[in-house]
Amino acid sequence: MRELTLTQYAERYRDRALPSAENIVLREAEASDFALSRRDSVAHKYRFGRALVIAGSRGYSGAPVLAANACERGGAGLTHLMVPESIYEIAAARCDGAAVTPLPADGAGGFSAGAVPHVLAQLKKAQACVIGPGLGTGAGAGELVRAVLLEAACPLVLDADALNVCVGDRGLLSACRAPLLLTPHEGEFKRLGGDLTDGRLAGALHFAQTHPRAVLILKGWGTLVCRGAEFSVNPTGGPAMAKGGAGDVLCGVLCALLAQGFEPWLAARCAVYLHGLSGDLAAAELGEYSLAPSDLIRFLPQAMKTIAAR
Numbered sequence: 001m002r003e004l005t006l007t008q009y010a011e012r013y014r015d016r017a018l019p020s021a022e023n024i025v026l027r028e029a030e031a032s033d034f035a036l037s038r039r040d041s042v043a044h045k046y047r048f049g050r051a052l053v054i055a056g057s058r059g060y061s062g063a064p065v066l067a068a069n070a071c072e073r074g075g076a077g078l079t080h081l082m083v084p085e086s087i088y089e090i091a092a093a094r095c096d097g098a099a100v101t102p103l104p105a106d107g108a109g110g111f112s113a114g115a116v117p118h119v120l121a122q123l124k125k126a127q128a129c130v131i132g133p134g135l136g137t138g139a140g141a142g143e144l145v146r147a148v149l150l151e152a153a154c155p156l157v158l159d160a161d162a163l164n165v166c167v168g169d170r171g172l173l174s175a176c177r178a179p180l181l182l183t184p185h186e187g188e189f190k191r192l193g194g195d196l197t198d199g200r201l202a203g204a205l206h207f208a209q210t211h212p213r214a215v216l217i218l219k220g221w222g223t224l225v226c227r228g229a230e231f232s233v234n235p236t237g238g239p240a241m242a243k244g245g246a247g248d249v250l251c252g253v254l255c256a257l258l259a260q261g262f263e264p265w266l267a268a269r270c271a272v273y274l275h276g277l278s279g280d281l282a283a284a285e286l287g288e289y290s291l292a293p294s295d296l297i298r299f300l301p302q303a304m305k306t307i308a309a310r
Contacts, residue, residue, distance in 0.1 A: 001027035001232065009201065013222030013233060016199030024205060026231045034270045036075075036308040048077030049259030052126035053098070053252070054119055054148065055133040056083040057141070058109020061090040063134030063160070063248045066293050068098040070252025071130075073300045074271075076259045080126070082119055084111050110136035113143045120151055128155045128258035132162030133248040141165070145172075152178040155258040155267075159183045159251045167191045173211055179264045180214040183251060189218055200224060204231070215268045217254075219247060223276070225268045232269045237276025240283035245293030250275045253300065270307075277303040 004026050010016060040047070051071045055064035061083075068081040068091075079098040083091045086109035088102035101122075104114035123129060131148050135141045145165040148156065149172050156178045158166070163184050166172050170193065173180065184192060189203070193210075196203040204218050208226040216226040223234040254271035262270065281302050282295040 001029055001033050003027050004233065006201075009222075009233060013200075015201050015222070024229050024231050026201075026233065028233050028235055029225075029269055029273050030235070031273070031306055034266075034273060034307045036304060038309045045077035048075060049127040049256075049261065050078045050080065050125055051076035051255045051259040052122055052129040053079065053081045053133075053255065054129065054131040054144070055081070055135055055248075056087050056091060057111070057134055057136035057138070058084070058086045058105075060134030060136065061087040061094075062245055062293075064091055065094045066245050066248040066297070067130060067133045067252040067255070068100075069094075069096050069294075070249040070297050070300065071256045071259075072097055072252075073297050074253040074256025074274075075304075076128075076256040079256075080122060082115070082122065084109060084115070086110075104140075106138055106140050108136070108138055110138040110141050111144050112140040115140065116144055116147045119144060120147060123148060123152055123154070126154050126259070127261070128157070128255045130157035130159060130251045130255040132157075132159035133251055135161035137161055137164060149173075149176045152176065155179040155181065155264050157181045157183060157251055157254055157258070159247065160188070163188045163192060167193075173214060181217065181254065181258075181264055181268055182211075182214055183217045183219065183247065183254070185219045185247065194218075201231070215264050217250075217268055217272060219250070223272050225265075225272055227265050230265070234269070234272045234276055236273055237279045238283060238288070240286075240288040240291040241276070241279040241296070243291065243293055246275075246279070246296060249278075249293050249296045249300075252297075274300065274303045274307070277306065 084105035
């Protein structure tokens with residue numbers, strides 16, 4: 001990682017560089033920071049982790065599919081997707097190889113409270129879990145997020161509506177005993193209590209100090225990955241990725257790396273780098289206007305090969 005001065009950061013990523021941020025360690029990610037080791041020739045799927053994806057609701061069947069397919073492409077040994085029964089047939093038909101389980105749904109097509117015991121049973125077996133993409137904001141979804149936060153032992157990625165559940169109950173983040181990774185865009189970050197008045201870096205710094213146990217991934221141009229006083233800014237990615245669903249792909253890649261045993265701080269930085277690089281590779285071939293989130297998954301193997309052992 002190359003170290004950046006605050007002035008360099010501010011100019012390159014169009015953000016402010018405030019004196020309040022002078023004590024942080026700010027670095028820019030680069031390919032040499034990451035390495036995918038060669039796999040043992042006798043390895044089997046259980047060596048590469050069980051990844052659990054809890055996502056989706058009626059009208060939002062794309063998000064869980066993108067997350068699950070990205071998780072598979074990211075190298076997880078087993079990917080298990082749990083969705084409300086209202087979208088089960090759609091999700092199952094579009095998943096490449098993930099095991100898809102339908103769970104009790106409420107009248108609006110989101111998870112009902114009856115889904116909680118089924119999810120917790122699978123959570124005990126998982127090496128990593130992501131919850132939130134397309135989840136919705138119904139009462140059942142809220143109960144499910146709270147139960148997962150309180151019971152998880154494996155690394156836990158919170159995205160989208162799972163973050164919104166925490167808006168009304170800030171103590172949930174502190175109550176979680178598992179390694180916690182948060183993936184908000186700027187709107188979700190503000191709802192969580194983040195303040196961007198003085199810029200992204202200053203807002204992320206304050207949030208990281210308030211939640212020192214969590215890894216924050218503040219998405220956007222120059223995505224910031226923060227843990228305590230450690231900050232990494234990501235140089236890959238661009239405007240071609242400004243599409244709904246791109247964040248779901250990131251969640252899947254992140255969950256895959258965590259399931260394979262990557263430490264959360266490393267997994268977060270690596271997933272963000274690979275996600276952006278996939279976007280750069282896709283945009284180079286498809287152009288900035290026509291890139292779809294599924295293209296990020298299609299170009300992910302090429303991105304991963306850049307950091308894989310030869």
